[in-house]
Amino acid sequence: xxxxxxxxxxxxxxxxxxxxxxxxxxxxxxxxxxxxxxxxxxxxxxxxxxxxxxxxxxxxxxxxxxxxxxxxxxxxxxxxxxxxxxxxxxxxxxxxxxxxxxxxxxxxxxxxxxxxxxxxxxxxxxxxxxxxxxxxxxxxxxxxxxxxxxxxxxxxxxxxxxxxxxxxxxxxxxxxxxxxxxxxxxxxxxxxxxxxxxxxxxxxxxxxxxxxxxxxxxxxxxxxxxxxxxxxxxxxxxxxxxxxxxxxxxxxxxxxxxxxxxx
Numbered sequence: 001x002x003x004x005x006x007x008x009x010x011x012x013x014x015x016x017x018x019x020x021x022x023x024x025x026x027x028x029x030x031x032x033x034x035x036x037x038x039x040x041x042x043x044x045x046x047x048x049x050x051x052x053x054x055x056x057x058x059x060x061x062x063x064x065x066x067x068x069x070x071x072x073x074x075x076x077x078x079x080x081x082x083x084x085x086x087x088x089x090x091x092x093x094x095x096x097x098x099x100x101x102x103x104x105x106x107x108x109x110x111x112x113x114x115x116x117x118x119x120x121x122x123x124x125x126x127x128x129x130x131x132x133x134x135x136x137x138x139x140x141x142x143x144x145x146x147x148x149x150x151x152x153x154x155x156x157x158x159x160x161x162x163x164x165x166x167x168x169x170x171x172x173x174x175x176x177x178x179x180x181x182x183x184x185x186x187x188x189x190x191x192x193x194x195x196x197x198x199x200x201x202x203x204x205x206x207x208x209x210x211x212x213x214x215x216x217x218x219x220x221x222x223x224x225x226x227x228x229x230x231x232x233x234x235x236x237x238x239x240x241x242x243x244x245x246x247x248x249x250x251x252x253x254x255x256x257x258x259x260x261x262x263x
Contacts, residue, residue: 045094045201046072046212053215053231055083062087072214086216092225096242097205097212100232100252104208122172129168136161210235 017025043061050059052074060080062073069089076084136158143154205212213231227250230242243253251259 043198044070044072044090045198045205046090046097049202049205049209050093050212050214052082052086053213054085055081057082059086059214061090074214086214088214088217088229089225092227093212093214093230096227096230096250097209097232098201101205101208103252104234125168125172129165129172132161132165132168136165208235209233210237213239 047060048058050072051057052059055074057074057080059072059082060075062071062075064070069091071087072090072093073087074082074084076082139149139154139157139161142148143151149157210233213233215229215231217226217229227242228244231239232242232252233239238254240252240254243251243259245251245259253259
């Protein structure tokens, strides 16, 4: 048989099978239950979660050129309505977003009899620790470089600073360990085997964030990664931007200019 548009014509050649067999075979081959190929497994954490700031479309991924990294891209192609004007390296974006999620989830998960460490307390500890570290470095300069204080004065002032820094490190490390347990769940196998699959990581992200918004590079053709191109929208609808601060490095800032989460 020969088909032209919606019409079927009988051919003038010897048939291999009769019409009844042909139609039965076509029906069997077209049965969806016979499909053995599964849908493609998602390979990137932020596919569809990352959004283009220019057109609002979900971003897909772009296969890298040899030697390049995978990039999230606003795709302009048949079936895709993106503007095609925004791309960004995938791995550093994923790392920053997952750090935001870790900070946004339970900052501590205390065991029986252990005090809970609130998020604000951890941030305060980090700020005080940074101040003490700066004071410690200034003491060293005052003694060794500027010769403004004696060795006895150096030791007297250094000891309490070092003790406070050590105490803050213990509390911060403890909170990080507990937060890791919240994120990963119980470890399986070796202590280093705390791995969540991509779908699990996506569920954690979407539990905290509605979307991740990626802005275009300030100059077209710029390939250097810029974390300040990232903003996040929380489940409560609050938009916060990734910023760079002199004191804390990468941090998250709300619309009122308040730094909310040091990353």
